[in-house]
Amino acid sequence: MALLTITAFVIFASLLYFWVKHKYAHWEKKGIKSPPVVPFIGHFGRIITFKESIDGFTKRIYEDFPNEPAVGTYRCLTPAVVLRDPELIKQVMIKDFPVFEDRGIRALDDPINDNLFVAEGETWRILRQKLTPIFTSGKLRNMMPLIDKCVGEYLEYVDGLVARGVEHEVRDLSSKYTLEVIGSCAFGVDMDVFNEKENIFRDVGNRIFSPSLLSRFAQFADFLIPGTLNFLHKTKLYNINERTQTFFLNLVNKIVGEREGRPKSRKDFMDLMIELKEQKFVEKREHDKVAKLEMSPELMAAQAVVFYAAGFETSSATMSFLIHELAFHQDIQQRLHDEICAVTEKHGGKLTYDALSEMTYLEMCFDETLRKYPIVGTLIRKALVDYQFPGTKLKIDKGTVVFLPVGGLQSDSQYFENPDVFDPERFSPENKGKIPQCVYMPFGEGPRHCIGMYS
Ligand code: HEM
Known part of the structure; x- marks a missing residue:
């Protein structure tokens, strides 16, 4: 009886081992790099134990694989991909939006x-x-x-x-x-x-x-x-x-x-x-x-x-981050105060919609706040069909969740020099257009961007 129990246990453990091994070979088979996994937990151990947020996770993956356009991860046993390359991100958010219109969080x-x-x-x-x-x-x-x-x-x-x-x-x-x-x-x-x-x-x-x-x-x-x-x-x-x-x-x-x-x-x-x-x-x-x-x-x-x-x-978090930065940068605070006073005065002392639209520096300050402190640091989409990214070897299966690491992109010195410095000038009318598409996405991107975004 004991021998039978041990044999059954060994068979079960072996089957489980090979099944899990097979599950975690998903990205390797596709030629996509992936960090080492913990069995059953995948890469979500720190998230499950509340040591890291999902935003912290995608930012860490983004920074740990500087030369990869995409990184394979496992949400417990389920494969999910973190896209790093803005061209791949553009494909998901804009060009092939119908394939990725769901977030897959229902x-x-x-x-x-x-x-x-x-x-x-x-x-x-x-x-x-x-x-x-x-x-x-x-x-x-x-x-x-x-x-x-x-x-x-x-x-x-x-x-x-x-x-x-x-x-x-x-x-x-x-x-x-x-x-x-x-x-x-x-x-x-x-x-x-x-x-x-x-x-x-x-x-x-x-x-x-x-x-x-x-x-x-x-x-x-x-x-x-x-x-x-x-x-x-x-x-x-x-x-x-x-x-x-x-x-x-x-x-x-x-x-x-x-x-x-x-x-x-x-x-x-x-x-x-x-x-x-x-x-x-x-x-x-x-x-x-x-x-x-x-x-x-x-x-x-x-x-x-x-x-x-x-x-x-x-909205409330963005406002408090801006106030926090203004306390550290009195020069920026003064310039912003001057602009608000001048524009409001021009509009008869009233805070109107038109007055607000003329406050260019205020908008630059908010843009920079959302760059340094993206409130939604990870965007998410799900592939509705098997999908081959054009011109690349990256192919993902139907149902794969795609993470877009906004926090990683927006603090990458490749796109934003001295990313830790709060500098609204990055978003001046002359500079704003120089930021590549799908690198700055505090309100998301494409047809499913934030409906409350002011434009
Ligand atoms: C600073 C303020 C805000 C930020 C940073 C923000 C950011 C975002 C982001 C990143 C998304 C996901 C976009 C994507 O997946 O591409 C989103 C979606 C959304 N936001 Fe906002 N949001 C803000 C304010 C608001 C406000 C004021 C409202 C409404 C009162 C709002 C309503 C929504 C809704 C309904 C969606 C889902 C849109 C959809 O799936 O079609 N947001 N927001």
Whole structure:
């Protein structure tokens, strides 16, 4: 009996060994370099143990393989490729976009995952077309008085802190301001964040951006065995998104109720959602084909989540990084202050859309902030078919996840001299055009770039 058990164990262990070896030979067979792996964990050991972020990982891979156009990695047992060469990146983001239009992060069959960021295929295409009008210059122009009001409240709050000599974390100040703006411009809600009370929106934000240990564990399990999250969800054992979804569903229903199901003249994000809901189905016409999507409360809530999640942290973090750099560079701060004063004065002391558009140096400072501190340091796409990169030996299989290492590219001295130095001049009207395409991508690139990008 003992001999039988040992034999069975040896056979099982040998089979497992050869299976894992075969899995990890994927990139070698394709002639693509890859760092040494840890069995079953692949290259994600530091990520799983929270020692490194995904952005830190792709930046490290980018820096460790300076001569490679692409580096093969393993997300546990699944192959994923990090592209280093901007020409290959251009192929993915722009030239062959239809092959790479999905991000491949839709782990759950859940209404909350039908949001613009995570949605795939036809659903994404319809949503993108229907939601793009939120960011036309006309709409933004209409929002300026709402933003101006938030600026007024922010300044009053900061003046109060200065008068009382209270120290305050800039990161927190930026969060408060951004929350007030998003609440007002997207949901028509006065967040009243400056009164220091507890804020439910901020709590939800913390939940989205600082997931619990249990949800991190569930995500890790899904990396190791793809489909785990969906299984837990379908069997009702654990739903990673439940509380967030309920919060936004209630919020959307409340706002729709308050507006009596009709768009108000506010023309904010919720008005657009209500307009689309009135049509019941949203459609996208392409040539002779018509695709339809029902605008249910769940689908509206899903968009609300992503507008909040994608807009809040990104904007407030960028603002605080800029303020941080300005504190270290008084000359830049002075020049920026002079520009803001001069342009505002020219526009009758008002912060208007046109005034903002004339603040060239402010834009240069934001561009450089996003270069040095890209909030999204890794972009992600998934190959929908087997794909051969033209003119190269690189061929990837259908379903392969492609990582684009924004953080690595934007701190590469090959493209940005003295990358650790904060220098807005890199983005002056004369210099900006010299940056090669697909090297500077803080808002992503191609048809799936950030919908909130100011251009
Ligand atoms: C400094 C501020 C921001 C930064 C740095 C930023 C960055 C990004 C990046 C890198 C992506 C991925 C693009 C890609 O994969 O090619 C993205 C997508 C997205 N962003 Fe932003 N973002 C910012 C502000 C906003 C704001 C204010 C909103 C909305 C209120 C927003 C909404 C979105 C949405 C909905 C997507 C998904 C678009 C799609 O998949 O079609 N972002 N953003």
